[in-house]
Amino acid sequence: MSDPIANNATAADFAKRLLEFLERNRDTLSPLLILPHDFPDPDALSAAFGLQYLAQQRFGIESRIAFGGVIGRVENRAMVKLLRIPAHPLHKTDFKRYKQVALVDTQPAFRNNPFPRQRRATLVIDQHASLEPPNAELTLVDPGCGATCVIVAQALLLAAVEIPARLATALAYGILSDTLDLYRATRPDVVETYLSVLHHSDMRALARIQNPPRSRSYFVTLSRCVREAVMRQRLIVSHLGAVKVPEMVAQMAEHLLTYDRASWAFCTGRYKGRLHLSLRTSRPDAQAGEVLRDIVDSPKNAGGHRAIAGGSFLVGTNKPDELWQQQELTLQSRLVKRLRLSRRTEFRKAF
Ligand SMILES: [Mn+2]
Known part of the structure; x- marks a missing residue:
């Protein structure tokens, strides 16, 4: 058991835990199912995308991103399409096929995901305060991080893996959309994380996602x-x-x-x-x-x-x-x- 994370923790403290966990369990985590909440939003999608990339690049862990519901909002559809985010509708058999499940931007007890109630998750990465302690091997809940993808972005930065432009753009947009353009980013490390990923982003793609053609x-x-x-x-x-x-x-x-x-x-x-x-x-x-x-x-x-x-x-x-x-x-x-x-x-x- 590792020490509890301090109250004044930054996203980097949570990111370190994530890296340690992936390192320690790299041989047993493949294949991993990455599950954002139903009708995933930009933060959930970019957190899933970032976790998938990190797990693969740094630890050789294979994964699949699958979600309940649909991606409805025009901006979010534009994001998935332009940045080629490999997110798939959840298949009935996915929970049988995948023994390891990472929940991002949601938790096992939340109703906004189809994760089986009695089952223990491998990993939970979230920004929402828990209603009850999540049933998971590793829980990373940081209610002050502004967006769940901030924790994942920090992990990518700490691991010093190269962040491709389409992932960086997804992370930047995830942070912007969950923090109302940083208006709700109350901690300096959230803004710093945003600026770090923005540096690698495709600004043209970001602008197109933010102003998509509407039906x-x-x-x-x-x-x-x-x-x-x-x-x-x-x-x-x-x-x-x-x-x-x-x-x-x-x-x-x-x-x-x-x-x-x-x-x-x-x-x-x-x-x-x-x-x-x-x-x-x-x-x-x-x-x-x-x-x-x-x-x-x-x-x-x-x-x-x-x-x-x-x-x-x-x-x-x-x-x-x-x-x-x-x-x-x-x-x-x-x-x-x-x-x-x-x-x-x-x-x-x-x-
Ligand atoms: Mn979120």
Whole structure:
């Protein structure tokens, strides 16, 4: 057993542990399954991509990246395509075939991955505080690192392996997107890690990922979002109804939060029998993750950090519209109570 990692640790301290672990177990870790959370975001994808590269280059460990759900958001699809990230939809037999599983940007107990509940993971690398101690051989959870891929990037830098441009670009974008362009990077080592990988990045590719061409369905959803938006004090809410991809819900909440009269934005969207939720806030003292966990029936259905929270729960397929609406409005009124909005105010059309 190694010593616990100190409270004032940097991402490099976690990265050292990762390198030691890979070194010590290099003969037994192949083949490794690398599992990001469902509907992986840029941070999860780049952490997986970086871990795969590090394991292969430095330790000769072979691995496969597989995820639940789909990659929906346009930026994320552009990222996977342009940077040729070898991420595959999870196959039913993957958990049988792979004895070694590394979870990145998620944990065995989280509901946002299909990892079998009773099983012990090989490795957990994450930035989200644990609800319970993860069942894993090695746990690297650094809630202050801004993005999970910061730990992986640090490991690559420490191991002094050459970082190819497409990996460096993925890591840079992963850090940017999880920290709101470094706005939420509270530790100097996070910014330093970003600058180190940026140095190796393909700036043209990065710009193309950040401003991808958007489909018609994107604008259809955007217009519905704006039309349906209601506002009460500084809370703006929009129920999007059926969405093509669940990431759209988070993206619309982010859009709404840029409204100068809003400091909280909440969106819902219906996708394959589940209601997907996204909460965003610009209040520096807020805990969006806690707020969202408080308003859903089971706290396990939601998660997040200070400024960002998301979740989903099953409503059911072929359920009547009224049932969906009822769920949406229940969440909305619980949110009003939870944020202690004045009783003398009411929701009005936002635009
Ligand atoms: Mn993350």
